[in-house]
Structure formats: C-alpha cells, structure tokens
Amino acid sequence: MSSFYDPRYAPAxxxxxxxxxxxxxxKAVYAGKSETGPEQRLLTDQFSASLGPREADDLLDGACTLIYMFMTWLRKAHEDHGKDVIEYVVPNLVATMRTMRRSVLPEAIPTMAGLVIAAGTGLSPSLWRKQYGEWTSEEMNPLEATAFLLAEHINRITGDRDYATRLIANALSSADED
Structure with missing residues (x-):
C-alpha cells in the first residue's frame, strides 16, 4: 500500500x-566567501523579485526534490556500508544548523530535520511538509541551508566539490532523454 507522501504524488x-x-x-563557499557579497545579494534579490507565486512554489518544490534526491543517494551510499543514513546524516545536519544562528532560527530546525528524515525514509519532503500548512518566510533560509548542507556533505564524502551538482544534472539529463 502506497502512502499519500509517496514521491510519485509530489510535484518535482x-x-x-x-x-x-x-x-x-x-561555489561561493568553496571560493572562501562565507558571507554573501553585495553583488550576490543584489542578484539573489532580483531573482526572488522576478518570481511570481507559481514560480516561488516551483522553486520550493524543486528544493524539496533536491533534498529527496540527495537523501536517496546518501541512503544508498550508507546502506552499502551497513549504516543507517538517518543515524549518520541527521545529527550532523542538526548540529551544523544550530551553529548557523543568523540563517537558521532554532524553531525551524525540527522542520528541516523532519524533511530530511521523510526523504531518508523514502517519503516526499514537500508532501510531508504541506500537511502542516503553507511555507513560512522564516523557513526559506533553513530550506536552502538544508539542501546546501546535504550537497556539501555529498561533495565531502566523494572528495569532489562538484559531485552533488553533477549527480542532479545527470539525473535531469536522463529524465529529459526518457
């Protein structure tokens, strides 16, 4: 019996x-820029301002899809070594987010951990989140941080700073070919 939260029911x-x-x-972090510069902030603000409600929803769903895909890869990699992805990834993610006080409010951390756990157990993070209502503006930075931290974790595991990006780009290319 499939769950309502099965990824096949979720918008990508x-x-x-x-x-x-x-x-x-x-790329900014790897270049040694821990803070976003004024030029990057301006581009980000312009991009955000250009999004209508539909595009903003699509971007949120896209971020959740990234989280799902990253966690699927991490789950398989951990299972290959007889380890549980939830046990090894979630505590590290939560501990890192707790240090990101300016970007991630403490009250958003349980939601982000829930998204990651949902994805790690094969559920759609976006459908799991929607059961609690609409996204809040306070959850936008933590959502981005969650996807970022998972991508960086994958890059660190593989020793390749572009691996997570390539992983998704290759999956998107394969989907376009089908």
Missing part, C-alpha cells in the same frame, strides 16, 4: 533553478 518543481541556487552557494 523547478529542480534546475533550485540546483542553480545551491550550486551558486557551494
């Missing part, structure tokens, strides 16, 4: 745009 959203945001953040 704009995975390409969500990936672009995360890849941009990864």
């Amino acid at each position: 959203g704009d995975v390409g745009a969500a990936l672009m945001v995360i890849d941009s953040r990864l």
Whole structure:
C-alpha cells in the first residue's frame, strides 16, 4: 500500500533553478566567501523579485526534490556500508544548523530535520511538509541551508566539490532523454 507522501504524488518543481541556487552557494563557499557579497545579494534579490507565486512554489518544490534526491543517494551510499543514513546524516545536519544562528532560527530546525528524515525514509519532503500548512518566510533560509548542507556533505564524502551538482544534472539529463 502506497502512502499519500509517496514521491510519485509530489510535484518535482523547478529542480534546475533550485540546483542553480545551491550550486551558486557551494561555489561561493568553496571560493572562501562565507558571507554573501553585495553583488550576490543584489542578484539573489532580483531573482526572488522576478518570481511570481507559481514560480516561488516551483522553486520550493524543486528544493524539496533536491533534498529527496540527495537523501536517496546518501541512503544508498550508507546502506552499502551497513549504516543507517538517518543515524549518520541527521545529527550532523542538526548540529551544523544550530551553529548557523543568523540563517537558521532554532524553531525551524525540527522542520528541516523532519524533511530530511521523510526523504531518508523514502517519503516526499514537500508532501510531508504541506500537511502542516503553507511555507513560512522564516523557513526559506533553513530550506536552502538544508539542501546546501546535504550537497556539501555529498561533495565531502566523494572528495569532489562538484559531485552533488553533477549527480542532479545527470539525473535531469536522463529524465529529459526518457
């Protein structure tokens, strides 16, 4: 019996745009820019302002799809080593988010942990989240941070700073071919 939260019932959203945001953040961090500069903030503000309600929803769903895809990859990688992805990824994610006090409010951390746990157990993070109502503006930075931290974790595991981006880009290319 399939769950209402099965990913096949979830909208994929704009995975390409969500990936672009995360890849941009990864490149900035790897370049040694822990703070977003004025030029990057201006571009981000312009991009955000250009989104209508539909595009904003698609970007949110795209970020949730990224989280699902990253957690699926991490689950398989951990299972190959006889480890539980929830046990090894979630505590690290939560601990890191707790240090990100300016970007991630403490009250958003349980929701982000829930998204990751949902994805790690094969459920759609976006459908899981929707049961609690609409997204709040306070959840936008934590959502981005969650996708970013998962991508960075994958890159660190593989020793390749572009692996997570390539993983998704290859999956999108394969989907376009089908």
